[in-house]
Structure formats: structure tokens, C-alpha cells
Amino acid sequence: MVEISSDVIRGYNDTMILYILMKEPSYGYEISKQIRTISDDKYVIKETTLYSAFTRMEKNGHIESFTADQDPNGNGKKRTYYRITEAGKQYYREKCEEWDITKDVVEKFIEH
Amino acid sequence: MVEISSDVIRGYNDTMILYILMKEPSYGYEISKQIRTISDDKYVIKETTLYSAFTRMEKNGHIESFTADQDPNGNGKKRTYYRITEAGKQYYREKCEEWDITKDVVEKFIEH
DNA sequence: CAGACATAGTACGACAGTCGTAGTACGACA
DNA sequence: TGTCGTACTACGACTGTCGTACTATGTCTG
Numbered sequence: 001m002v003e004i005s006s007d008v009i010r011g012y013n014d015t016m017i018l019y020i021l022m023k024e025p026s027y028g029y030e031i032s033k034q035i036r037t038i039s040d041d042k043y044v045i046k047e048t049t050l051y052s053a054f055t056r057m058e059k060n061g062h063i064e065s066f067t068a069d070q071d072p073n074g075n076g077k078k079r080t081y082y083r084i085t086e087a088g089k090q091y092y093r094e095k096c097e098e099w100d101i102t103k104d105v106v107e108k109f110i111e112h
Numbered sequence: 113m114v115e116i117s118s119d120v121i122r123g124y125n126d127t128m129i130l131y132i133l134m135k136e137p138s139y140g141y142e143i144s145k146q147i148r149t150i151s152d153d154k155y156v157i158k159e160t161t162l163y164s165a166f167t168r169m170e171k172n173g174h175i176e177s178f179t180a181d182q183d184p185n186g187n188g189k190k191r192t193y194y195r196i197t198e199a200g201k202q203y204y205r206e207k208c209e210e211w212d213i214t215k216d217v218v219e220k221f222i223e224h
Numbered sequence: 225c226a227g228a229c230a231t232a233g234t235a236c237g238a239c240a241g242t243c244g245t246a247g248t249a250c251g252a253c254a
Numbered sequence: 255t256g257t258c259g260t261a262c263t264a265c266g267a268c269t270g271t272c273g274t275a276c277t278a279t280g281t282c283t284g
Contacts, residue, residue, distance in 0.1 A: 010122055010241060010270095012218050019221040029261050039217045049242055051262070056241085070260095077250065079261070096222045103215060105151045106124050109131040110208045122241095122270060141232050161271055163233070168270085182231095191232070 013045060013053055018092040021063060021084040054082060062088035125157060125165055130204040133175060133196040166194060174200035
């Protein structure tokens with residue numbers, strides 16, 4: 001199995017997180033599992049990478065955090081949820097456009 | 113025009129350089145121009161990035177350097193040329209395989 | 225013939241994102 | 255009672271890229 005090097009994905013971790021948050025607010029552990037599932041187990045984001053991305057993205061104004069209970073009855077520990085902002089949606093769309101160009105560029109240097 | 117962020121290309125600069133060296137030995141300035149041309153002016157590698165890549169890749173054993181004259185008559189300043197090694201060719205092929213997987217993974221998180 | 229531009233680099237320090245390692249804390253389950 | 259899954263936080267190290275600056279030669283143009 002080919003290992004995806006972090007330097008390749010670097011710069012798209014934020015995009016992956018935003019993709020998930022585009023659907024609904026979520027929290028670290030869940031996002032991590034979703035990234036793994038969506039990528040068919042081909043990419044597993046490191047915890048430290050994920051949580052430091054949250055900090056950065058909240059500073060950037062791409063996401064907002066809030067705390068909520070684990071279940072609707074108010075039982076269990078509280079979790080930190082993240083919600084995408086308008087700026088985050090805009091950023092996500094820009095990254096999607098950028099990706100199309102980047103992909104085409106890299107492809108020119110690849111031989112199959 | 114969409115700017116390609118360096119974090120995306122990061123990890124593929126080496127691959128682009130190797131792609132060019134797969135054909136024939138070359139030197140910094142020429143490689144830089146070729147990357148620009150091949151990418152249709154969409155990507156211009158920074159000088160410092162390029163030359164520090166050479167140092168790293170020579171240490172890795174992916175390339176070898178030698179000096180040669182600018183023209184065959186022995187006139188002009190000498191230039192530092194780089195040649196891809198067997199290990200470099202192997203590495204290049206691996207990066208190409210990796211790219212296919214990476215591309216598929218990222219694509220799942222992109223909406224067009 | 226002076227100055228700009230292309231060529232062909234080197235040096236050095238800063239920065240940002242990722243990663244390794246480690247630790248905390250709770251609940252469920254066996 | 256202990257392990258596993260959940261849900262994080264802290265901290266320092268590393269690596270590749272970038273900004274800035276500097277050197278030096280050759281060529282073209284007004």
C-alpha cells in the first residue's frame with residue numbers, strides 16, 4: 001500500500017475539514033473518522049494536525065466553535081463542535097477551484 | 113488568476129524536477145524555465161526552493177551533480193548540471209503511483 | 225557606451241504546518 | 255479491574271518553502 005505523504009495533502013487538510021463541515025457542524029473525533037471513511041481508509045489525519053487546524057481555522061474566521069452535550073438529554077461530557085462560517089464556505093470554494101488547476105499542473109509532470 | 117499555494121505543490125517539486133531530469137541532465141535555470149513552460153505559466157518555482165531541492169536531492173541520492181561549460185567550445189562560465197540516478201528514477205515512479213492515489217483522495221473532498 | 229535585462233547562481237534566517245510523544249479523563253464492557 | 259473507544263490538550267522538533275539580498279557575467283538597445 002502506497003503511503004500518502006503529508007507534504008502532498010498539506011494545504012488540503014483544511015479543505016477536507018471544511019468539506020465535512022459544509023454539511024453540518026461536527027467535532028474532532030467524528031471529523032477524523034469521516035475523513036478516514038470518505039478516503040476509503042487511504043488517509044488518516046493525525047490528531048495533532050487536526051486539532052491544530054481547528055485553532056488556525058478559528059483564528060482565520062473559517063470556522064466557529066461551540067460546546068454541546070454528547071446526547072440531546074444533556075447527559076455525558078460536553079464536546080467542542082465546529083461550524084463553518086461564510087468566510088469558510090468562500091475559502092472552500094476557492095480551494096476547489098485551485099485544486100482543479102493544481103491537479104492539471106501536477107499531472108503534466110506525472111507519467112503513468 | 114488563481115494562485116497555486118505552495119503547500120499544495122510541496123512534496124511535488126522534487127517530482128517535477130525529476131520529471132525533467134528523466135529526459136536529460138539539466139541545470140537550475142533551465143529546469144526552472146521548463147517547469148514554467150510545461151505548466152503553461154501556472155507555476156513558477158522559486159529560486160531558493162529549487163536550489164535547496166538540489167541540495168536535498170543530492171544528499172538523498174536521487175540526483176548527481178557535475179560541472180560543464182556553457183558551450184561545447186569551452187567558452188563561458190561553468191554551470192552545475194544535475195543527472196538523475198537509478199534511485200531517483202525509482203523515487204519518481206513511486207511518486208507517480210502516490211499521485212494517482214492522492215488525487216483520488218483529495219477529489220472526494222472537492223465539489224465542482 | 226551606459227544601463228537594463230537575462231543568465232546562473234549562493235547565503236541566511238524566518239515561518240508555517242505537520243508529526244512524535246505523552247498525558248488527561250470519562251464511559252462501556254468483559 | 256483493566257482494556258478499549260471516545261475526546262481531546264500540550265509541547266517541542268523537523269522540514270520544505272519563502273523573503274531578502276548579494277554576486278557576477280553576457281547581451282541587447284537606445
